[in-house]
Amino acid sequence: MTVTGIITALIVGLVIGALGRLMVPGRQNIPIWLTMLIGVGAALLGTVIARAAGLADTSGVDWTELLLQVVLAAIGVAIVAGVGGRRGVSRY
Incomplete structure (x- = not known):
C-alpha cells in the first residue's frame, strides 16, 4: 500500500467513523x-460485505456500500462507548 x-x-x-458517531444518540x-x-x-468490513453481496458493482457512487459502512461504524461506536462507559463512575 x-x-x-x-x-x-x-x-x-x-469520515465514516464521524458519521457513525453522529448516528449514535447521546x-x-x-x-x-x-x-x-x-x-x-x-x-473495510463494509466493502468486503458489499462486494460479497454484489452491491459494490455500480457505476458512480456506491450509496448502499457507504450506508452499510456508516451503519457498521455506528454499531462499532455504540459497542465501544457502551463498554467504555461501564468502566466509569457509577450513577448511584
Missing part, C-alpha cells in the same frame, strides 16, 4: 483516534 493509499484510508475512516466518551480506527474497520 502506498502512502497516498494509507492517507486516503485514514481520511475515509475518519455522548460517547471515546477519543477521536478510536473513532477513526472504528471507521477504518467499518469501511
